[in-house]
Amino acid sequence: MLLESPLDPKNAVIRETCLAGEPWIKTIRKGQFFRILDLEGNQAVDTLFYSATNPEERYSATDTIVRQGALYLTVGSKLFSNEGNLMLTIVADTCGRHDTLGGACAAESNTVRYAIDKRHMHSCRDNFLGGLAHCDCHDHGAARLGLGKRDLAPNINFFMNVPVTPEGGLTFEDGISGAGKYVEMRAEMDVVCLISNCPQLNNPCNGYNPTPIQLLVWDQ
Amino acid sequence: MTTNIPSEKLRWEHVVPAGTHWSGMIRRGTVLRFTDIEGGANCSLMLFNPEDKLERYNMPDTLKAQHTALLSRGHCLYSDMGRIFASIVEDTLGWHDSFCGVSDAAMVKARYGDSHYQQAQNAMLRNGRDSLLIELGKYGLGPRDLGPTINLFSKVVADGEGRLAHVADHSQAGSHVDLRFEMNTLLCLSTAPHPLNASTTYAAHPVRLTAYAAEPVSADDYCRNFRPENQRGFINTERYVG
Numbered sequence: 247m248l249l250e251s252p253l254d255p256k257n258a259v260i261r262e263t264c265l266a267g268e269p270w271i272k273t274i275r276k277g278q279f280f281r282i283l284d285l286e287g288n289q290a291v292d293t294l295f296y297s298a299t300n301p302e303e304r305y306s307a308t309d310t311i312v313r314q315g316a317l318y319l320t321v322g323s324k325l326f327s328n329e330g331n332l333m334l335t336i337v338a339d340t341c342g343r344h345d346t347l348g349g350a351c352a353a354e355s356n357t358v359r360y361a362i363d364k365r366h367m368h369s370c371r372d373n374f375l376g377g378l379a380h381c382d383c384h385d386h387g388a389a390r391l392g393l394g395k396r397d398l399a400p401n402i403n404f405f406m407n408v409p410v411t412p413e414g415g416l417t418f419e420d421g422i423s424g425a426g427k428y429v430e431m432r433a434e435m436d437v438v439c440l441i442s443n444c445p446q447l448n449n450p451c452n453g454y455n456p457t458p459i460q461l462l463v464w465d466q
Numbered sequence: 467m468t469t470n471i472p473s474e475k476l477r478w479e480h481v482v483p484a485g486t487h488w489s490g491m492i493r494r495g496t497v498l499r500f501t502d503i504e505g506g507a508n509c510s511l512m513l514f515n516p517e518d519k520l521e522r523y524n525m526p527d528t529l530k531a532q533h534t535a536l537l538s539r540g541h542c543l544y545s546d547m548g549r550i551f552a553s554i555v556e557d558t559l560g561w562h563d564s565f566c567g568v569s570d571a572a573m574v575k576a577r578y579g580d581s582h583y584q585q586a587q588n589a590m591l592r593n594g595r596d597s598l599l600i601e602l603g604k605y606g607l608g609p610r611d612l613g614p615t616i617n618l619f620s621k622v623v624a625d626g627e628g629r630l631a632h633v634a635d636h637s638q639a640g641s642h643v644d645l646r647f648e649m650n651t652l653l654c655l656s657t658a659p660h661p662l663n664a665s666t667t668y669a670a671h672p673v674r675l676t677a678y679a680a681e682p683v684s685a686d687d688y689c690r691n692f693r694p695e696n697q698r699g700f701i702n703t704e705r706y707v708g
Contacts, residue, residue, distance in 0.1 A: 302609040307525075308567025312661045317565070317628035328609065330572050343628075347535065347565055349526020354548030358531045358699045371546075396610050398546075400526050410624045414536030414561060416529050 247321045251338035251430045253279060253464050260463035266456030267368050267445035269377025271384035273298050274433045274463060279337070281430040282441075283460040284405050288421035288453035290444040291404040292350045292370040294397075295325065295333050298436035301391040303327045307346045307400040317410055319344040319402065325431070328399075333437055338430035341423045345403040347410070348418060350374065351446045360448045370442035374398055377440065388438040403444075404429050406451050420450045468642070469556060471499070477677040482509075482657050485670030487597035489604060489654040491516060492677070494707060497555065497646045498653075499676040502619045505639035507671035508660040510568045510594050510615035512602070513543060513551045514652040519607060521545045525564055525614035531695040535624070537562040537616060540692035542699055543645070549703040550696070551651045553689035555680075556644035559637055563617035566630075568594025569661040578668045591668045597656035605652060618643055618673075620660040632662035646680045646689070648703050 255261060258281075264270040266289070274280050275298075282291050297303035306328040311317055313326050320342055325334045350370035357365045375395060382389040405423035410416050445456050477496065481503070482488045492498055500509055515521035524546040532541055539557040542550040574581075574593040581591035595612070602611055619637035622630050659669050683690060683700070690700045 304610075306567070308565065308614050308661075309570075311630070312566050315630050315662070317624050317630065328612065330570055347526060348530055349524070352527070352546065352548075354546065354702070355524075355527045355531065355544070356548075357702060358527070358544065358548045358695050362698055362701065395520050399613055400524075408530075410535040410628065412623055412625060414534060414623070416535040417533055418530065 248340055248342050249321045249338050250340060251281065255462055258462040258464050260461065262461050263458050264441060264443045264461060265458050266443050267373060268443055269373050270441040270443070270461055271377055271381060271388045272439050273385050273387040274437050274439055276433050276436050277466060278433050279430055279464040279466065280433060280439065281428050281462040282404050283428040283462065284423045285425065285460055286457035287425035287427070288423055289457050289459055290406040290446070290451040291459055292442040292444050293402045293404055294399065294440040296391060296393065296397065296438045296440070297327065298387055298438050301393060301397065303329050303331065304397060304399055305333060305402065311346055317346055319346060332434045334431040334433050336429060337432050341405055341427040341429060343407060343422060344429060345406040345408040347416065348403045348406055348408045349400045350398070350442060351444065356448065364448065367447065368445040370444050371398060373442035373445065374440060385438065391438060418449045418451055421453060468558065471676065471678045475679040477679065480675045482655065482673050482675060484672045485592050485658050485668065487592065487601050487656045489601035489652065492647045492651045492653050494647055494650050495680050497644050497678050497680045499642050499644045499678070500618050501640065501642040501674040501676065502637045502671065503639065503674055504671045505637055506669060507619045507637060507657065507673050508663065509618040509673045510598065510656045511618065512598055512612065512615055512654045515545060516650055516652045519605065521547045522611065522613065523551060523616070529564060531699065532693055535564060537564050540689050542689055542696050543616065544699060548699065549706055550648045550699045552645040552647045554643060555646045555689060558641045559619065559643060561621040561636070562643065563620040563622045563660065565614060566617060566622055566661055567614050568598060568656060569658055570595040573661060592658055594656045594658040594661065597658055598654055601654035617660055622662055630662065632660060632664060634664070649707060
């Protein structure tokens with residue numbers, strides 16, 4: 247479902263650009279609005295959320311899927327934690343569909359999916375780990391959670407199109423996003439957001455051309 | 467297709483009662499047959515590498531490597547390290563759920579009411595999440611280590627909009643699926659009902675585990691050649707176990 251947001255970027259309290267292949271880590275407070283903007287189009291944004299106060303509580307793909315009885319995310323989708331608590335609600339979306347099943351690319355999974363020698367290409371899970379290794383540079387609150395590899399649960403891929411057929415097929419298709427499309431969420435608890443702006447070059451998730459995104463936060 | 471297990475290959479059998487949980491080490495070269503004794507079972511699996519428990523079953527890597535949302539014969543169950551814990555060498559059902567995870571305490575209480583040991587004793591209604599957390603806890607693992615499960619015997623289909631429907635009566639009595647373990651694997655499982663099972667009663671059923679010796683993986687092995695990705699997954703696994 248497509249729905250625009252009334253919020254004006256001029257009033258955002260955070261407005262940062264994250265280049266392709268870079269991590270972004272930030273605490274978002276309950277009641278704040280958080281927008282991910284696809285600046286140039288067709289860019290997968292691998293995103294995880296953690297409770298800002300409890301490192302054991304995080305976004306859960308399966309809890310979110312089961313509670314909404316549907317695979318894709320759009321306006322009205324509620325992002326649930328592994329403890330069954332509501333973390334964020336999607337309140338605006340000009341793209342229309344976001345993926346819950348594709349997870350993050352990784353050096354190791356690239357060897358399986360493409361070729362053994364693709365291991366040394368940059369990947370989202372390497373990007374997550376690199377970001378977490380320098381977590382304190384990004385966000386002091388996030389650093390206190392002490393997140394590591396065990397916390398890299400299946401993530402949301404904003405702007406990524408991974409259709410599942412009634413016969414059980416699953417494919418990575420060309421993106422349905424475009425330049426200037428965005429998705430916006432309201433935080434329902436204090437959360438830490440961990441993003442990898444996807445560097446994948448081997449499939450159409452980024453249109454074979456990874457590009458920058460913008461992250462915006464409003465107090466209301 | 468059903469292979470009869472020759473008695474000289476049989477290692478052990480164990481029945482996991484309805485709605486309970488189990489864990490154990492399954493060695494490389496073992497096939498574990500899961501049998502739905504009564505029909506209607508659900509068996510939720512988590513897999514870890516006992517040498518490095520940070521290596522665990524990875525749902526997205528498994529699905530995208532094989533371009534599938536369902537799991538059946540030919541599919542391999544991948545770790546996050548590009549290796550194969552187990553391959554599905556036999557399956558009488560054709561569909562096992564990969565993306566719904568397990569029930570939790572609030573869900574089971576809301577549907578079926580309060581159930582405590584004090585009144586119900588070992589018939590208490592266990593939920594999938596707490597069951598798996600108990601088994602994970604035996605190996606020093608906890609909530610941060612619990613991820614999506616493989617839900618054997620369950621089928622959930624998506625329509626064109628991604629809306630899900632749990633298929634009741636998918637698994638009949640006697641249906642089975644065989645996992646051939648390609649790495650030593652710590653297996654944790656729960657037989658609590660599937661989280662989207664709409665039954666108004668707690669519809670749990672027992673699952674029989676039958677362990678038997680695997681044949682060596684041949685060059686023309688069905689799972690290895692099911693997809694080119696699986697050939698590379700086997701290479702990664704052989705480099706590790708070799």
